[in-house]
Amino acid sequence: MTSPSATQDRYPYQNEPIWSKSEKTIARKAFDAALGRELHEVIQEAKKMASQIQQSSDLWDLEHYLTERRKEIDRKYDYRYSRLTHVFGRLLHEGRLREEELHGLREDKLKPIRSTAQFLAKYAA
Amino acid sequence: MTSPSATQDRYPYQNEPIWSKSEKTIARKAFDAALGRELHEVIQEAKKMASQIQQSSDLWDLEHYLTERRKEIDRKYDYRYSRLTHVFGRLLHEGRLREEELHGLREDKLKPIRSTAQFLAKYAA
Numbered sequence: 001m002t003s004p005s006a007t008q009d010r011y012p013y014q015n016e017p018i019w020s021k022s023e024k025t026i027a028r029k030a031f032d033a034a035l036g037r038e039l040h041e042v043i044q045e046a047k048k049m050a051s052q053i054q055q056s057s058d059l060w061d062l063e064h065y066l067t068e069r070r071k072e073i074d075r076k077y078d079y080r081y082s083r084l085t086h087v088f089g090r091l092l093h094e095g096r097l098r099e100e101e102l103h104g105l106r107e108d109k110l111k112p113i114r115s116t117a118q119f120l121a122k123y124a125a
Numbered sequence: 126m127t128s129p130s131a132t133q134d135r136y137p138y139q140n141e142p143i144w145s146k147s148e149k150t151i152a153r154k155a156f157d158a159a160l161g162r163e164l165h166e167v168i169q170e171a172k173k174m175a176s177q178i179q180q181s182s183d184l185w186d187l188e189h190y191l192t193e194r195r196k197e198i199d200r201k202y203d204y205r206y207s208r209l210t211h212v213f214g215r216l217l218h219e220g221r222l223r224e225e226e227l228h229g230l231r232e233d234k235l236k237p238i239r240s241t242a243q244f245l246a247k248y249a250a
Contacts, residue, residue: 039181046184050175056164059171060195066188 017108019081027084030101034091035077042069085109089116093124142233144206152209155226159216160202167194210234214241218249 019027049062078087091097092113102110144152174187203212216222217238227235 039184043178043181043184046187047175047178050172050187053168053172056168059164059168059191062171062175063188063191063195066184066191070185070188 085112088113092117093120210237217242218245
């Protein structure tokens with residue numbers, strides 16, 4: 001038997017910020033914009049690679065490129081509110097999102113977003 | 126312990142035709158020609174698909190197409206002499222190889238090749 005207080009202590013999301021309705025709208029718009037830009041990049045690169053195919057190895061290089069990008073995008077663009085500050089922090093760090101696009105989010109979201117971006121910048125240096 | 130005769134009886138390729146040196150040259154040339162034509166087709170189709178990409182679903186359709194074609198080509202073009210009459214039979218059936226390209230092979234190869242092609246034609250009908 002687990003006591004109610006022990007269950008509460010183990011609730012995994014208890015320290016996560018609550019996203020208001022207007023914050024959710026801002027988050028969705030910023031998320032979709034970054035994803036759209038990244039997909040646009042991949043589309044342009046795929047068209048370029050395809051136009052330059054001369055032999056079968058170029059063909060399978062294109063396949064490999066697409067598979068890797070699909071997996072990376074699937075992993076990166078995770079729209080769970082429990083993951084979103086990390087996702088936005090990474091997108092800021094990668095230059096795929098400008099901080100202005102997050103304007104309207106409260107400090108309890110912006111702080112962990114900036115902190116993730118700063119951590120990744122240090123880690124990359 | 127296995128007796129020599131028992132080992133011989135179980136040798137898996139005992140009924141397979143022997144490919145002479147000149148037959149191997151003809152086979153390799155026909156095989157490479159068919160493979161080259163099929164790869165050329167896939168390259169042309171990939172370039173066409175890439176040029177028409179408008180949204181991300183088109184991008185992943187291209188990836189899926191390339192993966193499926195790579196797997197199919199890997200399975201189909203099996204240059205083991207134990208598999209080659211079957212491979213050529215299939216290529217004849219698919220119109221990827223003309224019988225003239227096999228000119229110079231002996232009847233012990235041509236017979237199973239034609240027989241495979243005929244079987245596949247019946248199977249498809």
